[in-house]
Amino acid sequence: MRNRDLSFWLFLSPVLLALALVVIVPLLYGTFYSFTDWDGLRATRFIGFENYSRLIHDTAFLNSLWFTIKFSVVTVILLNFFGLSLALIVTRKLKSANLLRTVFFMPNLIGGLILGFIWQFIFISVFSDIGEALGIAGLQGWLSTTTTGFWGLVILTVWQMAGYIMIIYIAYLQNIPNELIEAAKIDGANSFQRFKNITFPLVAPAFTVSMFLTLSTSFKMYDQNLSLTNGGPFESTQMVAMEIVKTAFSSNEMAYGQAKAVVFFLIVAIISLTQVYYNKKREVDM
Amino acid sequence: MITMKKMLFVLLMLAIAFALAACGGSDEESGNENAGSGEQVSIDIFQGKVEFKDQFEDLVAQYQEENPDVSISVKTVGGGTDYDPVLKTEFNSGEAPDIFNIGGPQGVEDYREYLTDLSDTKAADAALDGTLSTVKDGEEILGLPFNQEGYGLIYNKRIFEEAGINPDDLLTYEDLEKAVQTLDGMKEELGIDSVFAFPGKEGWVIGDHAANAYLSPEFDQDVMKAYQAETLAFERADEFKRFIDLQADYSVGPVLSLDYSQQVEEYFSLERVAMIQQGNWVYPSIQQMDEEVAQNIGIIPIPVEGHEGSIPVGVPNYWAVNNQGTDEEIQAAKDFLDWMYTSEAGKTAVLEDFKFIPAYEGYDTDKIVDPLSKEVYEYSEAGNTIGWIFSGYPTMWGQDALGSNIQRYLGDEATFEEAIDAAIAEWESARQ
Known part of the structure; x- marks a missing residue:
């Protein structure tokens, strides 16, 4: 099958070139700079692992890393739960199935920054108005504490991405052969048993894909974070990506920010690859 | 199959057209430049x-x-x-x-x-x-x-008049506090939500601007001294605290999610608060919201002991x-x-x-049209200014270190002393 002749490489070259120019070369450059005292204008000397050893004691970075991990765990679970639930709803034989699919997918079409500002308005103004009208104190003062900031971000992300994950699950759900389900029905399995023993194992590949997507997006999230809370209050809802941008561009420590970015890259790569490896092992072939 | 081929052909043509257009564009540009650099x-x-x-x-x-x-x-x-x-x-x-x-x-x-x-x-x-x-x-x-540019407490003249407060009298902290209490007591009659709108979300309003007024005397109002300082004593931390407290206590809440645009546009321009801590740069925003309000505003100085009646200008x-x-x-x-x-x-x-x-x-300064700039210029001309030293802070210190630590204090996550100590420690580590 694999005839890697000239045309193979010819067709591949535009992509390879683009990938090399925008991903691989900057990655190498960046790693190189993380060992220097680069300030964006000039790098005067090599400082070895100084940036990296400094980073271990940097509470701002560690706090943001911990916040990001908490956030990722919660959003990955919720996203997959809602994604699969929505997919199950719209694959039923409902009249409105197509309409619902569109509606559920819609939030994904709005850019992250704009969504952040829309939800900021909802959390701050709409929530507090509703809270005032109904006398629920818990709806007031959203985004002004760390907890509400955290849940604000979770709600926003889940609302935005659930539709996208839904599409992936739909694709796999529709691939499940009807015979299997019918056979199970004849054997007397109720709907929960059918879901647990047939549907669930067969959409496992979708889990691999969705987990990978949700993990890496929630780890790398920046624009929603920026527009919704901007790290506030007191930098407690600041995620790693944002912390890195601040180090590099606001505090002007380009090399140090670069070192953080390299560490962050390694963390995301390791987590995502381990996850894919384990999920792959658990998939069943038909 | 035929349609596939046609599609490919069309795509190819589009790609070529695009490439040609791109080349054409760059040709033109370089042509212009050549013509320019002649004489x-x-x-x-x-x-x-x-x-x-x-x-x-x-x-x-x-x-x-x-x-x-x-x-x-x-x-x-x-x-x-x-x-x-x-x-x-x-x-x-x-x-x-x-x-x-x-x-x-x-x-x-x-x-x-x-x-x-x-x-x-x-x-x-x-x-x-x-x-x-x-x-x-x-x-x-x-x-x-x-x-x-200059900043201070921007106030709404109509509201002050109705409350019977003469802004020219508000020089010391005690005067200001009394006026704030008067305004707070008359909230209903004046139709305001609160006295202040304090944007706790904006680290720069707290850390750069408010703090500057109280840190400037420590460095003899000289930005270069601040730029070279390896540490700071924050001698006027108490004064700074009561000024922050005054704004936060009498502000529309919750302060920690209140941002600049809400402060200026939603609350001040719509006359829902009487005062905000801001500078002359807010004039165009207010004017866009309400021309009449914009013509009826002024600045009162931030009360700093020994520097009463001066505003920070820089x-x-x-x-x-x-x-x-x-x-x-x-x-x-x-x-x-x-x-x-x-x-x-x-x-x-x-x-x-x-x-x-x-x-x-x-300059013919009679031509300055907006009331805020005019007042700032008058302060500046009379020499009643406090120097801006916050451009001599360590990079982003005002916003990220001091600002976020004060936010921690406002959110009851730290005492004021802890917040100031943490900010001083960050100053020192940045200047090592």
Whole structure:
């Protein structure tokens, strides 16, 4: 099958070139700079692992890393739960199935920054108005504490991405052969048993894909974070990506920010690859 | 199959057309440049103040009409935080502009090797006392001030009148506190939500501006002393605390999610609060919201013991000329800056179109139209000012270190002493 002749490489070259120019070369450059005292204008000397050893004691970075991990765990679970639930709803034989699919997918079409500002308005103004009208104190003062900031971000992300994950699950759900389900029905399995023993194992590949997507997006999230809370209050809802941008561009420590970015890259790569490896092992072939 | 082939063909044609168009575009551009560099001097300006982009471009066009042998291209990238990284990229990519902006001592240090001495310009002679101290290196003057800005407590004259408060009397903290309590007691009659709108979300309002008033005396109001200081004592921490507390306690809440646009537009412009801590730069926003309110506002000073009746006034930005250009380019850049700040046409534009508070002598200041700028200028002219030292803070210290620690205090996550100590520790570690 694999005839890697000239045309193979010819067709591949535009992509390879683009990938090399925008991903691989900057990655190498960046790693190189993380060992220097680069300030964006000039790098005067090599400082070895100084940036990296400094980073271990940097509470701002560690706090943001911990916040990001908490956030990722919660959003990955919720996203997959809602994604699969929505997919199950719209694959039923409902009249409105197509309409619902569109509606559920819609939030994904709005850019992250704009969504952040829309939800900021909802959390701050709409929530507090509703809270005032109904006398629920818990709806007031959203985004002004760390907890509400955290849940604000979770709600926003889940609302935005659930539709996208839904599409992936739909694709796999529709691939499940009807015979299997019918056979199970004849054997007397109720709907929960059918879901647990047939549907669930067969959409496992979708889990691999969705987990990978949700993990890496929630780890790398920046624009929603920026527009919704901007790290506030007191930098407690600041995620790693944002912390890195601040180090590099606001505090002007380009090399140090670069070192953080390299560490962050390694963390995301390791987590995502381990996850894919384990999920792959658990998939069943038909 | 036929349709597939057709599709491919169409796609191919599109790709070719696109490629041709792209080539065509670049050809044209280089053609222009060639024509320009014949006998003309062309200079590039890269500036970061989006608020006056259009007016500035109009002025540049006017200059080019008067001086046909100079062609100027202006590039604007805005909003403070974005400007510096882009400027760095320009320098890194070898497209360094001829005229660019620097913010203060840190900017001078970062770009020192690129800065031209501007002491032979007319504008440098005309610059007001004290506006050049941050950009001086020995005898050399490395930047020219944009304008002056000042801040304090901006108040709504109508509300003050109805409450029977004379703003001119509010000099000490005690006076201010009494007035705030009066206003707070009359909230219903005055139809306001609260006395203040305190934007706790904005670290710069707390850490840069409010703190500056109380830190400035410690450094003799000299930004260079702050820039060189390895630590700070924060002698006036108590005064700073009560000023922050006063604003936070009598503010619409919750303060920690209140931001700049809510403060200025939603609360102050709609007359839902009586006072906000801001500067003359908010005038255009208020004017856009409500012309009538905008004409009825003034500034009262932030109460600082020993400096009653003074407001913090300073220069937010400087023009710098790149010394890497040819002699003609450098001269053309200097001529343009001189023309902008010292010729009659330039002066008119600076005052009336840019709506700047001039940082230079020889302006007809009766022409300053907005009430805030006028008041700031009067304070400045009378010498009743407190120097801006926050451009001498360690990079981002005001916003990220002090600002976020005070936010922690406002959110009951730390005591005030803990917040100040943490901020001082960050200052020290940045200056090691």
